[in-house]
Amino acid sequence: MPPLLELSAVTKRFGGLVANKDVSLAIGAGEIVGLIGPNGAGKTTLFNCLTGYLHPDAGRIVFAGADVTHARPERVCGLGIARTWQLVRTFGRMTVLENVVCGALKRHSRVGAARQRAWHLLEFTGLAPKADVLAANLTLADKKRLEIARALATEPRLLLLDEAMSGLTPAEMAAAVELVRRIHAELGLALCVVEHVMEVVMPLSQRVVVLDYGEVIAEGPPAEIARNEQVIKAYLGEHYRGR
Amino acid sequence: MDGSSGRRRARLALAAGVLLGLAYPIPLQWSGYTYFHTVGFLVLINAMLGVGWNVIGGWAGQFDFGPQVFFAIGAYTAAILFVHVGLSPWLGMLAGVLAAMGICALVTYPLTRLRGHYFAISTVAIWMIAQPIGATWEFINGSRGLFIPMQGAQGVLGATASLQFAGRTKALGYYYVAFGLLGLTLWLLRLVEHSKLGFYFRAIRDDQEGAEGIGIDSRLYKVIARSITAAVFAAGGVLYGFWALAVFPEQVLDLNWSTLPIMATVVGGIGRLWGPVLGAVILIPISQIMSTTLGTGPLAGRGIDLIVYGVIIVLIAALRPTGILSLPWSRWARRLAGRPASGRLVGHG
Amino acid sequence: MTLLLQAIVNGLEMGFLYALVAVGLTIIWGLMEMINFAHGEFLMLGMFGAWWASVAFGLDPLLSIVPVGLAMYALGVLVYRQLMRRVQRGDPFTQIFATVGLLFLLQNSAVAVFTSDYRYLSDTLLTRLSGANVNLLGITIGVPLLIGALLALVLFLALYLLIDRTEFGLALRATAEDREAAMLVGIRPQKMFAVAWGLGAALVAVAGAILANFFAVFPQVGFPFTVLAYAIVALGGFGSILGTLLAALLVGVVQSVTTVYLPPAFKDAFVFASYIVIGLCRPQGLFGRF
Numbered sequence: 001m002p003p004l005l006e007l008s009a010v011t012k013r014f015g016g017l018v019a020n021k022d023v024s025l026a027i028g029a030g031e032i033v034g035l036i037g038p039n040g041a042g043k044t045t046l047f048n049c050l051t052g053y054l055h056p057d058a059g060r061i062v063f064a065g066a067d068v069t070h071a072r073p074e075r076v077c078g079l080g081i082a083r084t085w086q087l088v089r090t091f092g093r094m095t096v097l098e099n100v101v102c103g104a105l106k107r108h109s110r111v112g113a114a115r116q117r118a119w120h121l122l123e124f125t126g127l128a129p130k131a132d133v134l135a136a137n138l139t140l141a142d143k144k145r146l147e148i149a150r151a152l153a154t155e156p157r158l159l160l161l162d163e164a165m166s167g168l169t170p171a172e173m174a175a176a177v178e179l180v181r182r183i184h185a186e187l188g189l190a191l192c193v194v195e196h197v198m199e200v201v202m203p204l205s206q207r208v209v210v211l212d213y214g215e216v217i218a219e220g221p222p223a224e225i226a227r228n229e230q231v232i233k234a235y236l237g238e239h240y241r242g243r
Numbered sequence: 244m245d246g247s248s249g250r251r252r253a254r255l256a257l258a259a260g261v262l263l264g265l266a267y268p269i270p271l272q273w274s275g276y277t278y279f280h281t282v283g284f285l286v287l288i289n290a291m292l293g294v295g296w297n298v299i300g301g302w303a304g305q306f307d308f309g310p311q312v313f314f315a316i317g318a319y320t321a322a323i324l325f326v327h328v329g330l331s332p333w334l335g336m337l338a339g340v341l342a343a344m345g346i347c348a349l350v351t352y353p354l355t356r357l358r359g360h361y362f363a364i365s366t367v368a369i370w371m372i373a374q375p376i377g378a379t380w381e382f383i384n385g386s387r388g389l390f391i392p393m394q395g396a397q398g399v400l401g402a403t404a405s406l407q408f409a410g411r412t413k414a415l416g417y418y419y420v421a422f423g424l425l426g427l428t429l430w431l432l433r434l435v436e437h438s439k440l441g442f443y444f445r446a447i448r449d450d451q452e453g454a455e456g457i458g459i460d461s462r463l464y465k466v467i468a469r470s471i472t473a474a475v476f477a478a479g480g481v482l483y484g485f486w487a488l489a490v491f492p493e494q495v496l497d498l499n500w501s502t503l504p505i506m507a508t509v510v511g512g513i514g515r516l517w518g519p520v521l522g523a524v525i526l527i528p529i530s531q532i533m534s535t536t537l538g539t540g541p542l543a544g545r546g547i548d549l550i551v552y553g554v555i556i557v558l559i560a561a562l563r564p565t566g567i568l569s570l571p572w573s574r575w576a577r578r579l580a581g582r583p584a585s586g587r588l589v590g591h592g
Numbered sequence: 593m594t595l596l597l598q599a600i601v602n603g604l605e606m607g608f609l610y611a612l613v614a615v616g617l618t619i620i621w622g623l624m625e626m627i628n629f630a631h632g633e634f635l636m637l638g639m640f641g642a643w644w645a646s647v648a649f650g651l652d653p654l655l656s657i658v659p660v661g662l663a664m665y666a667l668g669v670l671v672y673r674q675l676m677r678r679v680q681r682g683d684p685f686t687q688i689f690a691t692v693g694l695l696f697l698l699q700n701s702a703v704a705v706f707t708s709d710y711r712y713l714s715d716t717l718l719t720r721l722s723g724a725n726v727n728l729l730g731i732t733i734g735v736p737l738l739i740g741a742l743l744a745l746v747l748f749l750a751l752y753l754l755i756d757r758t759e760f761g762l763a764l765r766a767t768a769e770d771r772e773a774a775m776l777v778g779i780r781p782q783k784m785f786a787v788a789w790g791l792g793a794a795l796v797a798v799a800g801a802i803l804a805n806f807f808a809v810f811p812q813v814g815f816p817f818t819v820l821a822y823a824i825v826a827l828g829g830f831g832s833i834l835g836t837l838l839a840a841l842l843v844g845v846v847q848s849v850t851t852v853y854l855p856p857a858f859k860d861a862f863v864f865a866s867y868i869v870i871g872l873c874r875p876q877g878l879f880g881r882f
Contacts, residue, residue: 051456077458089453091446093514102446105439106458114439135449147453154457306688357871359684360627364822365871368864371819375857498815502692509689545707546700546811553700556693561678564686 002065004029004190005050005081005158010059012045012214019045020056021214027158032184032191034205034222036198038234042214043194044086047162051083052076064157077106082156084147086163086194092136096127099135099146103153118153124186125149125179141172148179158190159183165200177204198235202226210234249573261426268418280414284486286527287421288479291428292504293511293519295475298432300505301514302441303468304448309366310476311500312373313343317477318484318495322389323382332406336481343477344470351469355462358451370496377492388491391484406485417486424482428475429516435471436516444468445514476500503527506552510559512566521568526552598731599848605733607844608741611748611837612799613817614824616792619755621822622831623768624788626676627684629691631821632814633698634793638664638800639809640702643711652717654743657801661794668793672786680785695815702811710808718805740802747798751791752833764788768831796821820860823867 003026012020019042027033037043048054050061052073061069068076082103091099100121104114122128125145130138135146144164151159161180165173177200183189195201201208202222210218210225212234218225225231264287268280292314299307320342321335330338354365378386396405399416408416435441443464446454451461484490503526504519511522533548559566613635620628638660645656671694679686713719718736726733755761766774767784774781796817807813824843828835843863850862 053452053455072460073452073455074458074460077456083456085453085456089450089456091449091453093449094442094445098442098445102442102454102459103457105442109439111438111442150457300685304685306685353872354868360621360688361826361871363688364819364826365868367819368823368867371864372861375855375859375861378857379855502696505692513685542704546703549696549700550704553693553695553697556689557675557697558693560686560690560693561675564679564682564689 003027004031004064005192006062007050008060008062010046010049010056010061012042012049012054012056019214020049020211023059023211023214023216025209025216025219027190027192029157030184030188030190032180032193032204032206034201034208035192035194035211036196036201036208037211039196041196041211041234043196043211044162045214046211047083047160047194050076050160051081077154077156080155080157081160082151082154082158083160084144084151084162084164086166088140088143088147090135090138090143090146090150093134095132095134096138096146097122097131100127100149100153103150106154114153118149121149121153124152124182141168141176144168144176145179148183152183152187152189156189158192161191161193163194163196165195165197173200180204198226252573264422268415272415277411277414280418282528282531284414284418284421285531286523287418287425288482289503289507289527290520290523291421291425292476292479292500293507293523294425294428294432294516295472295479296501296504297508297514297516297519298435298444298475299465299469299472301508301518302436302444302448303465304444305465305469306360306363307366307469307472308363308501309368309370309373310472310504311496311498312370313347313473313476314480314483314500315373315377315490315492315495316343316346316473317480318490319377319383319389319480320477321481322391322484322490325391326389331404332481332485333404336478339477339481340474343473343480347470347473348466351466352462355465370498374492374496377496383490383492386492388489388494391488391490393488406482417482421482424478425520428478429520432471432475433516440464440467506556508566509564510555510566512568513564515566515568518566518568522566525567526555594730595852596849599852600845601731601733602737603845603848604841605737605741605844606848607841608744608748608837609799609803610820610824610844611840612744612802613796614821614828614840615748615751615833615836616795616799617821617825618828618831618833618836619764619788619795620792622825622828622836623765624785625768626680626785626789627687627691628792629688629818630671630694630698630814631792631796632816632818633695634664634668634814635796635800635803635817636702636809636811636814637667637698638797639804639807639813640706641797642801642804643713643809646713646716653713653801653804654717657798660801661798664797665790665794668790669786671793672789676789677782677785695818699811699814706811708811710810712808713804716805736805740805743802744799747795748837751795755833760787816860820863823863826867827870 005027008024010020010023011018023046035043045054049056052068052071052075055070060067063079063081066079068079091102097118100118101111101114104117105111108114108117119128122131125148127142127145127149130142135143138146148161148164164180165176168176180191180193181204184191193201193204205222208220208222208225209216210231217230217234218228267283271277271279296307296310299305317336317339320339321332324330324335324338325332350369354362357365377383383389393409394405394407396402396407402408402416403420406420443454443459446459447461447464455461480495484495487494507522507526508519509522510526511520512518529551530548533551534543537543537547563570617628617631620626641660641663642653642656645651645659646653675690675694676687679690718739721736724735726735726738755764763774763779764784764787766777767779767781771781820843824836824839827842828839846862846866847859851859
């Protein structure tokens with residue numbers, strides 16, 4: 001069976017800068033893949049290419065048999081890829097419930113049905129007590145959680161989390177990791193988790209892909225990656241550069 | 244508990260408003276002095292346009308400076324169909340609304356590539372292009388304009404069917420038609436507000452990238468939002484054309500057809516369905532009251548009313564950009580009734 | 593052919609004046625990213641200032657640009673301090689409302705004071721020269737407009753040097769680029785924004801004082817210039833001073849060539865059509881760097 005998502009030799013340039021160079025990777029149905037790399041390694045650019053906000057200059061992206069290399073974000077979402085954002089993009093002047101309803105409307109065009117689905121997800125993510133709070137008034141941790149709930153509401157087969165843990169306190173981070181595990185275990189989604197802090201992503205992922213300067217420098221089970229010379233060097237280099 | 248009592252208060256306010264609106268012209272009609280009917284008519288038509296502008300401006304969050312183009316398209320479509328084909332104004336209104344929506348969709352789709360201030364300027368640009376077309380296009384009589392002949396229909400039903408009221412009941416007739424159209428607009432847009440469209444519009448307003456990420460085609464829904472605005476403006480244009488019995492390019496393309504409804508929306512409460520109605524009720528009579536009180540004095544016709552508008556808008560923008568409806572009315576009402584709303588408020592007592 | 597060349601030359605002359613009209617907006621909108629729909633009202637005030645100075649004190653508009661510019665600088669700073677600073681951080685819509693309110697306020701205050709009558713300046717240096725022409729290869733160049741255009745060009749270039757070559761200009765651009773970073777190096781952003789508004793108002797008012805030699809002075813004169821200025825700034829590539837000059841020349845030429853072939857009503861239609869087309873094909877503007 002072919003993998004759910006397959007990137008072959010994806011390259012994205014900004015002027016003279018190569019943000020992604022010949023990136024090839026695959027994510028199977030129901031898999032959790034960690035995507036790590038130092039700051040500026042091209043992780044977010046790759047996510048933007050995957051979700052249709054940017055289009056690669058070369059290479060091909062195939063999701064569930066459909067070529068999405070040049071698809072717009074709304075079509076990518078329709079096919080079953082959902083994402084969250086490093087800098088949160090919740091709908092600030094709408095309530096928590098309304099935010100999730102917007103997501104659920106992708107699969108249920110009647111507001112009533114969408115609202116039911118949204119409630120279900122608010123309960124799943126533990127946001128139900130805050131259903132009537134305006135999204136702008138949430139804490140950062142809750143905003144990130146809301147983004148996950150909203151993304152889940154579009155009923156994706158693959159969820160891309162862009163630094164869902166960054167900026168959280170250790171307790172919030174633990175809760176977020178727990179939520180990700182439950183999404184994987186109970187909803188059976190494939191997940192691709194971008195983090196630049198290795199410690200978060202290692203225990204979570206079944207497989208880890210390491211990007212540095214836009215290129216895949218290593219790929220494998222977490223334990224193997226942790227011992228990989230090149231990866232250690234890339235991260236040490238970052239420490240040396242002063243992060 | 245609080246929600247349901249709030250809803251009951253809202254329903255009471257709505258009923259009171261409808262009754263007041265219906266009864267307003269009756270005592271004036273007895274006295275035979277119909278000037279204030281016209282004030283009421285202008286309030287209602289501007290309220291209706293404001294409610295329409297709210298869709299693109301307040302919900303979808305795109306500043307539209309050029310909806311008067313669709314006001315003109317509506318007015319011209321119905322007038323031409325009436326003059327040349329003898330089509331009923333109501334069918335003409337339908338045609339005008341459809342024409343405005345179609346043209347709006349075609350024109351707006353490319354413009355949605357522009358965002359923020361740049362989109363706003365592009366709507367001005369479309370208006371700047373529409374003006375010379377209106378002034379020179381021979382098919383619609385260029386700057387000479389179109390006159391709408393009176394049909395002389397009999398009775399209330401006949402007058403309503405031909406959208407032509409004359410004589411003593413002229414002002415009264417147009418008042419009630421405007422009242423009905425405003426009611427229809429509010430009812431339809433309330434449905435839109437609570438539908439998928441309403442959610443999607445607001446999602447785009449709050450974060451366009453975020454909205455696209457959950458599968459919303461932002462360009463498509465901006466076009467839909469502006470087309471709904473265009474439909475309301477077109478209907479308003481038809482009503483205005485038959486009220487004025489003429490359609491002139493400078494008149495139907497006047498910038499005031501967007502600035503007044505926008506100001507009403509801002510003053511009342513942008514993004515709230517009833518905001519523009521409240522704003523129009525506050526703003527529009529100022530102009531009429533000024534011209535009555537200043538009479539023929541030295542300051543008459545010197546734009547004093549517009550200075551007042553300017554001051555109000557500046558104050559709203561600086562102090563309460565979300566408008567009058569967004570003020571904590573229910574808390575104040577509770578305090579007036581002597582019931583502190585919460586412990587926190589008691590201290591302010 | 594001569595007709596076309598003549599139109600181009602006329603358009604270039606107007607273009608220099610448009611450049612001075614628009615460049616204040618380049619600073620406020622393009623560089624500092626604040627919107628101002630009352631831009632043309634500042635121009636209108638400049639025109640009235642020149643008219644009043646001429647009628648009351650017999651001061652020629654070419655001289656009254658100094659007091660007019662200073663007074664309008666003060667007004668611009670005042671508008672920023674009292675109004676725009678409050679609406680700067682919030683929803684961008686609020687800036688639009690605030691300046692549209694300002695537009696109504698200023699325009700109609702002028703109506704209240706001066707009435708809506710058209711006023712013309714007479715017996716100024718430039719109006720006395722009217723009829724004086726320079727003939728060049730069959731093309732007639734009116735001397736008054738030429739002097740006005742050259743004056744505008746000189747002021748424009750002075751501004752360019754101020755923004756591009758001085759410490760002050762650097763501070764202004766740094767604030768536009770990144771407020772927080774500017775604060776770290778000791779620049780006070782509030783002050784920079786106030787200066788930008790002062791400069792913007794002063795420049796467009798000076799342009800108005802020069803234009804008062806050629807156009808009727810009346811309270812509603814501003815708005816068409818406002819929309820024209822927006823088109824010019826957008827075409828020029830937001831925030832690029834020299835881009836503004838090139839775009840203004842282009843707009844002047846498009847306007848004047850259009851009137852050769854089409855009814856005068858279409859004068860602005862082509863300018864705005866090109867705004868839309870260029871906005872869609874090249875969102876960074878014709879002369880933007882990116």
